[in-house]
Amino acid sequence: MGYAGNHLATIVTGAFAVVLTGLWAPMVDYAPILNFVFIMAVSITWFLTLTCWLAQKSTDYISNHPHHPVHQKKSLSNTQTIQVLTTNQVNLSEIKQIQDELSAELNELKSSVELKDSEIERLNQEISNLQTLVQIESLKAELANLKILSSKRK
Numbered sequence: 001m002g003y004a005g006n007h008l009a010t011i012v013t014g015a016f017a018v019v020l021t022g023l024w025a026p027m028v029d030y031a032p033i034l035n036f037v038f039i040m041a042v043s044i045t046w047f048l049t050l051t052c053w054l055a056q057k058s059t060d061y062i063s064n065h066p067h068h069p070v071h072q073k074k075s076l077s078n079t080q081t082i083q084v085l086t087t088n089q090v091n092l093s094e095i096k097q098i099q100d101e102l103s104a105e106l107n108e109l110k111s112s113v114e115l116k117d118s119e120i121e122r123l124n125q126e127i128s129n130l131q132t133l134v135q136i137e138s139l140k141a142e143l144a145n146l147k148i149l150s151s152k153r154k
Contacts, residue, residue, distance in 0.1 A: 006060070010052040017045035 004011055024030075024038035 005056075007053070007056050010049060010056060013045060013052050014049040017042065017049050020045055 020038065020042045024035075024042055030038065
């Protein structure tokens, strides 16, 4: 944090603003162009001082409030992981039981997938049959049209 509380940029810019303000004493009559330069320089340095101060206050506010999402830790350190592993010991029988439950669920999912695959295959076959029927009907319609045309010619 430092002696100045991380406000070094604010202090330096403020000191420069004070020096410029002191040099530009309204009592001294400068040339108009030099007067304009001092007006601009003094106002800019005071603006920069204010900006540095606000930026540091914002940074201090964010770093002092750990609930802010930018500073949340998303992973455990190695010591915390080791501590969690040593405190949460699971019996071998519990592991086997959980493994059996998961295997049963996996087998159920596999059987449901197989049923769905067979149903999809049946539907594909039915679609193919329907396409064949549509083709047959279109051929029948075309044949009937040809018969009508040939009867008109005769």
